[in-house]
Amino acid sequence: MPVYDRGYTHWExxxxxxxxxxxxxxxxxxxxxxxxxxxxxxLLLGWVPAIVKGGIIYFKLKAGDIADLLGGGWTSIEPEGxxxxxxxxxxxxxxxxxxxGAGLVSTDRRDNGLSLYFSRPLGxxxxxxxxxxxxxxxxxxxxxxxxxxLCIFAYLIAPEAAGLDLLLLTPLRxxxxxxxxxxxxxxVLLAFSSMGKRSIFVMVWWTIxxxxxxxxxxxxxxxxxxxxxxxxxxxxxxxxxxxxxSSPPRLDVNPWLSxxxxxxxxxAALLVLRNRIRxxxxxx
Amino acid sequence: xRRHLKQSGVGIRYGANPDDKSKMEGSAIKVNRSKNGEDxxxxxxNLNFAYLRDPVLRGVGFELEKGAIGLxxxxxxxxxxxLRCLLGQVPLKSGQVKVLGYDMAGQARLARAGxxxxxxxxxxxxxxxxxxxxxxxxxxxxxxxxxxxQRAHEVLHYVGLADERYRKCDDYSQGMKQRLKxxxxxxxxxxxxxLDEPTSGLDPRGRISILELIRDLAWNKxxxxxxxxxxxxxxxxxxxxxxxxxxxxLLAREKIDAGSREPRQVFEVEGFGDEEAFLQxxxxxxxxxxxDNRLFLVTLDLARLEGGASAPGTDGYDTAAGxxxxxxxxxxxxxxxxxxxxxxxxxxxxxxxxxxx
Numbered sequence: 001m002p003v004y005d006r007g008y009t010h011w012e013x014x015x016x017x018x019x020x021x022x023x024x025x026x027x028x029x030x031x032x033x034x035x036x037x038x039x040x041x042x043l044l045l046g047w048v049p050a051i052v053k054g055g056i057i058y059f060k061l062k063a064g065d066i067a068d069l070l071g072g073g074w075t076s077i078e079p080e081g082x083x084x085x086x087x088x089x090x091x092x093x094x095x096x097x098x099x100x101g102a103g104l105v106s107t108d109r110r111d112n113g114l115s116l117y118f119s120r121p122l123g124x125x126x127x128x129x130x131x132x133x134x135x136x137x138x139x140x141x142x143x144x145x146x147x148x149x150l151c152i153f154a155y156l157i158a159p160e161a162a163g164l165d166l167l168l169l170t171p172l173r174x175x176x177x178x179x180x181x182x183x184x185x186x187x188v189l190l191a192f193s194s195m196g197k198r199s200i201f202v203m204v205w206w207t208i209x210x211x212x213x214x215x216x217x218x219x220x221x222x223x224x225x226x227x228x229x230x231x232x233x234x235x236x237x238x239x240x241x242x243x244x245x246s247s248p249p250r251l252d253v254n255p256w257l258s259x260x261x262x263x264x265x266x267x268a269a270l271l272v273l274r275n276r277i278r279x280x281x282x283x284x
Numbered sequence: 285x286r287r288h289l290k291q292s293g294v295g296i297r298y299g300a301n302p303d304d305k306s307k308m309e310g311s312a313i314k315v316n317r318s319k320n321g322e323d324x325x326x327x328x329x330n331l332n333f334a335y336l337r338d339p340v341l342r343g344v345g346f347e348l349e350k351g352a353i354g355l356x357x358x359x360x361x362x363x364x365x366x367l368r369c370l371l372g373q374v375p376l377k378s379g380q381v382k383v384l385g386y387d388m389a390g391q392a393r394l395a396r397a398g399x400x401x402x403x404x405x406x407x408x409x410x411x412x413x414x415x416x417x418x419x420x421x422x423x424x425x426x427x428x429x430x431x432x433x434q435r436a437h438e439v440l441h442y443v444g445l446a447d448e449r450y451r452k453c454d455d456y457s458q459g460m461k462q463r464l465k466x467x468x469x470x471x472x473x474x475x476x477x478x479l480d481e482p483t484s485g486l487d488p489r490g491r492i493s494i495l496e497l498i499r500d501l502a503w504n505k506x507x508x509x510x511x512x513x514x515x516x517x518x519x520x521x522x523x524x525x526x527x528x529x530x531x532x533x534l535l536a537r538e539k540i541d542a543g544s545r546e547p548r549q550v551f552e553v554e555g556f557g558d559e560e561a562f563l564q565x566x567x568x569x570x571x572x573x574x575x576d577n578r579l580f581l582v583t584l585d586l587a588r589l590e591g592g593a594s595a596p597g598t599d600g601y602d603t604a605a606g607x608x609x610x611x612x613x614x615x616x617x618x619x620x621x622x623x624x625x626x627x628x629x630x631x632x633x634x635x636x637x638x639x640x641x
Contacts, residue, residue, distance in 0.1 A: 116409070121393045279368070
């Protein structure tokens with residue numbers, strides 16, 4: 001019987017597997033931005049530093065110390081060099097996450113989408129987990145995935161010189177760092193997104209959070225007050241990451257203090273999300 | 285309503301293949317998502333709820349079997365909040381709500397697999413196509429991706445959005461959005477469908493068409509429907525029973541079945557013959573008589589008539605007793621009746637009399 005003659009029929013579940021709700025949310029959220037062509041172009045642009053670093057790795061492995069002339073730790077193939085690379089990607093992290101993450105919760109709040117989500121058998125954890133995974137994916141897309149590509153590239157061009165560290169430990173460190181930092185950053189971004197109903201509002205706050213704190217930190221450092229760097233939002237992640245990569249601190253702030261600050265941001269974000277994400281608006 | 289529900293208390297799930305006649309014609313497969321197998325009911329007892337410190341629901345309690353239930357009340361009476369309590373969308377601190385056998389204080393997520401929800405406001409996710417949105421929400425309800433997509437096409441056909449299903453739902457008209465919201469509520473084939481003002485903002489034709497769909501679901505497809513609205517005509521068109529809320533309290537629970545709830549019934553009478561004797565006879569029954577052009581409006585208290593106090597099978601009043609009494613008086617007084625009918629009592633009359641009392 002053709003579908004237009006059938007009327008309403010009851011559903012009998014097939015044997016196919018149903019995906020968990022958080023994965024359904026994440027899958028859609030990841031796929032949706034990739035439909036925009038300009039975002040794909042921006043994504044390609046985000047990989048340009050990785051291509052440049054790939055060229056430097058080629059020189060380093062094939063032409064020895066000549067590559068060092070090209071510039072500092074960023075060109076290093078030691079673990080520190082990859083942390084520097086991920087730190088250098090902060091502009092793309094800022095832009096991508098602003099585009100992808102700003103509307104993740106605010107749009108649902110604006111269009112009463114939360115009521116739809118929470119009329120389904122999913123809980124707050126699944127919702128936040130799914131949305132968070134979207135941000136983590138795009139964070140990794142410009143930080144972790146290029147690191148993987150560079151490590152594989154280094155192994156391919158000089159298997160004997162690449163060494164165990166480059167092949168195994170560096171990708172492992174980068175993975176742990178990216179997942180932890182990406183997870184924490186995603187929660188903070190979602191918390192901002194949950195506080196407004198308009199993406200532009202979230203973007204403004206995100207800009208203040210990332211660029212504003214970095215600028216203030218840099219100015220303070222220039223004035224000789226290095227401790228003010230503790231307010232640099234993304235800087236704390238890189239600084240705390242130096243513990244994982246066994247490299248010198250990125251800021252004049254104790255890396256353990258940076259880790260504490262990051263944990264505090266994460267806890268605050270979770271608290272905000274727990275209070276802001278609910279199917280019913282309560283207006284006093 | 286002078287109709288009978290075809291449905292039983294238990295949902296029947298037919299095979300997915302409509303050509304499978306054996307399944308369609310009796311040997312139905314029962315897919316039972318209820319915890320204890322038979323419990324498709326909604327049980328609410330002593331429910332109190334407040335937003336911040338403003339009490340919205342006060343001591344609400346009722347039990348519902350599957351059927352078409354209207355939730356009536358003036359604006360701000362707590363209808364939507366009650367639906368949200370039934371969905372487990374708000375934290376329940378006082379009282380108990382059990383839906384499909386699940387306690388909504390702690391097992392709301394399990395129950396929601398069998399509940400559909402059509403919100404009044406918003407309820408679409410911008411940027412998605414109609415079919416994409418419905419399939420997405422189907423997957424979030426626990427359906428496999430392929431099943432969800434197939435069901436999305438089916439329910440969009442059912443609600444009349446087949447030709448528009450690939451359009452972005454942002455571009456839908458108000459009527460199409462209402463249909464889309466109904467489709468997303470149906471995609472996972474719920475046992476109960478909660479509808480919050482489903483005809484809000486629709487033109488008369490769109491309203492009728494949505495009501496027809498809801499009626500079909502409730503009366504022919506075995507879904508339980510709770511229709512929250514302040515439009516009495518919508519409830520009259522679809523529901524068999526009403527719950528009336530006022531200021532957070534359950535004011536009344538009535539069946540929309542004839543006007544037999546009230547003992548005082550009004551009859552329109554017209555005839556010729558010995559009018560004076562006829563009217564005296566009616567007066568002896570305690571009737572109030574008001575001339576209305578060529579008619580007499582005769583108000584009888586059924587509770588005072590023999591056999592009028594209890595209609596067979598109901599706890600109301602037998603309107604036939606009133607008719608019989610008037611016929612008997614007419615026969616006894618040689619009064620030939622040209623017209624005798626009970627003046628129907630509209631739901632609106634009863635609603636306003638309840639709410640304004």
